[in-house]
Amino acid sequence: MAESKKLTKSIIIDNLYSKLKERYEETDITKAEIHMLIDEFFEEVKDGLKKDQVIELRGFGTFEVHTRKQRDRAHNPKTGAPVTVDTHGVAFFRPGRELKERVWNLRG
Structure with missing residues (x-):
C-alpha cells in the first residue's frame, strides 16, 4: 500500500513522541502533553493573527x-x-x- 501524502496532526504527534522518546530515553512526556503543546502553539498563532500581528x-x-x-x-x-x-x-x-x-x- 502506498504511503499517504497527508500529514495529519495526529501523525505529527506520533512522530514527535517517537523522536522525543528516542532522543531523551528517560523523558516522561506523554502524547497528550504533546497534543496540548501543539494545540497551544496554534492558538498562539491564531490569537496573533486576530490581533493583526x-x-x-x-x-x-x-x-x-x-x-x-x-x-x-x-x-x-x-x-x-x-x-x-x-x-x-x-x-x-x-x-x-x-x-x-x-x-x-x-x-x-
Missing part, C-alpha cells in the same frame, strides 16, 4: 493577515445571484528561504 517563524515562514478589498462581482454558487463581498482579512503564509529550498525540486 505578523507571526515570524525563522526557517519556516511568516503568517500575516492581508486585506481583501470589497468585490461587487461575486456570485452565490447555489443561485448564481450577484452578491457583494465586503472588505475582509485573510490569513496569508509566506514560506521562508529554508522551506523554499527544501521543496524546490519536489515536483521537478
Whole structure:
C-alpha cells in the first residue's frame, strides 16, 4: 500500500513522541502533553493573527493577515445571484528561504 501524502496532526504527534522518546530515553512526556503543546502553539498563532500581528517563524515562514478589498462581482454558487463581498482579512503564509529550498525540486 502506498504511503499517504497527508500529514495529519495526529501523525505529527506520533512522530514527535517517537523522536522525543528516542532522543531523551528517560523523558516522561506523554502524547497528550504533546497534543496540548501543539494545540497551544496554534492558538498562539491564531490569537496573533486576530490581533493583526505578523507571526515570524525563522526557517519556516511568516503568517500575516492581508486585506481583501470589497468585490461587487461575486456570485452565490447555489443561485448564481450577484452578491457583494465586503472588505475582509485573510490569513496569508509566506514560506521562508529554508522551506523554499527544501521543496524546490519536489515536483521537478
